[in-house]
Amino acid sequence: MSASPQDLVRPDVMALSAYHVPPATGMIKLDAMENPYRLPEALRDVVSDVAHGVSLNRYPDASCTKLKSVLRESMQIPESAGIVVGNGSDELIQIIAMALAKPGATILSIEPSFVMYRMIATFCGMRYVGVPLREDFSLDVPAVLAAIEQEKPAVLFIAYPNNPTGNLFASEDIVAILQAAPGIVVIDEAYTPFAGKSFMSRLAEFPNLVVMRTLSKLGLAALRLGYMAGAKAWMDEFEKLRLPYNINTMTQAIATRVLEAGDALQEQAEIIVAERARVYHELAGLKGVKAFRSQANFVLLRVPDAVQVFNGLKARQILVKNLHAAHPMLENCIRVTIGTPAENDAFLNVLSELL
Ligand code: PMP
Numbered sequence: 001m002s003a004s005p006q007d008l009v010r011p012d013v014m015a016l017s018a019y020h021v022p023p024a025t026g027m028i029k030l031d032a033m034e035n036p037y038r039l040p041e042a043l044r045d046v047v048s049d050v051a052h053g054v055s056l057n058r059y060p061d062a063s064c065t066k067l068k069s070v071l072r073e074s075m076q077i078p079e080s081a082g083i084v085v086g087n088g089s090d091e092l093i094q095i096i097a098m099a100l101a102k103p104g105a106t107i108l109s110i111e112p113s114f115v116m117y118r119m120i121a122t123f124c125g126m127r128y129v130g131v132p133l134r135e136d137f138s139l140d141v142p143a144v145l146a147a148i149e150q151e152k153p154a155v156l157f158i159a160y161p162n163n164p165t166g167n168l169f170a171s172e173d174i175v176a177i178l179q180a181a182p183g184i185v186v187i188d189e190a191y192t193p194f195a196g197k198s199f200m201s202r203l204a205e206f207p208n209l210v211v212m213r214t215l216s217k218l219g220l221a222a223l224r225l226g227y228m229a230g231a232k233a234w235m236d237e238f239e240k241l242r243l244p245y246n247i248n249t250m251t252q253a254i255a256t257r258v259l260e261a262g263d264a265l266q267e268q269a270e271i272i273v274a275e276r277a278r279v280y281h282e283l284a285g286l287k288g289v290k291a292f293r294s295q296a297n298f299v300l301l302r303v304p305d306a307v308q309v310f311n312g313l314k315a316r317q318i319l320v321k322n323l324h325a326a327h328p329m330l331e332n333c334i335r336v337t338i339g340t341p342a343e344n345d346a347f348l349n350v351l352s353e354l355l
Pocket of ligand 1: 033087088089090091114159162163188190213214215216224225226
């Protein structure tokens with residue numbers, strides 16, 4: 001008789017649930033931090049041009065040479081830094097964890113933050129330690145420094161700005177962590193286009209700093225392209241675990257063309273930032289709602305009953321993220337991505353009816 005999964009699959013994998021993405025057909029989709037706008041007019045032909053010329057019978061450029069040189073140029077990655085590209089930054093987190101997963105090795109992060117840090121620690125059989133943020137979601141630096149001292153993490157992940165809280169930690173606090181950490185510190189800058197602050201220019205100062213970014217929130221979520229930059233010695237090791245053709249030909253070519261064309265996506269990000277201020281202001285004026293200030297393309301809010309609000313919005317075809325059960329500090333919290341002005345109005349109107 002052949003084995004069943006219970007006989008062969010790791011018990012910690014058996015205990016997991018698959019990452020759930022809710023169906024969204026026909027909905028106003030404000031749950032996944034996507035840019036609500038299509039490619040700017042001037043770039044619309046890029047996709048068809050690339051599709052027209054592509055040789056689907058050939059494997060992609062395994063080393064992504066052109067793409068990496070365009071990334072270096074457009075994202076101001078210092079010449080001294082190495083670059084590794086991933087099928088989304090999720091894959092980069094996994095590559096880092098795979099490389100560091102010696103028996104007993106630890107991933108440290110803060111809580112609440114991006115769930116993949118913990119999930120991937122589990123995937124790779126690593127210990128995970130999450131240091132709680134303060135009540136106001138600021139970084140509890142003494143607690144993080146104490147955890148570094150005690151746990152000696154191989155890697156520390158800090159989302160900057162943080163997801164799902166939306167705030168940007170003080171840069172001097174991050175510097176204190178960089179100076180204290182015995183391992184690498186990954187500053188996950190997924191939301192940097194909406195915050196304007198970055199550690200990219202400081203790579204030479206800190207040999208243990210890795211800056212990780214993605215094109216997903218900028219308007220290219222469908223392409224799945226993440227990249228990280230850091231000291232060459234570290235990037236050379238991580239590169240060994242990257243599957244040879246992880247970035248497909250269409251992604252390489254479209255991303256290259258869009259990045260070469262300049263700041264069009266960053267201009268959309270500025271529109272989203274202005275709209276974020278309006279949404280925050282409207283939310284702050286709603287009775288019963290506590291909105292948290294955000295430097296990202298979403299806003300976290302606390303409502304009297306998150307399940308009722310989430311279901312009420314869903315019944316009106318508006319999809320947001322219900323975080324009530326995600327973490328004790330997120331009791332009755334929902335996270336709404338900034339959409340177009342019309343989408344945001346629809347959300348704000350239905351929300352005020354539901355309260
Ligand atoms: N980092 C953070 C902080 C995120 O919120 C996300 C997406 N939710 C990611 C990384 C992953 O992005 P992607 O895999 O699309 O690049």
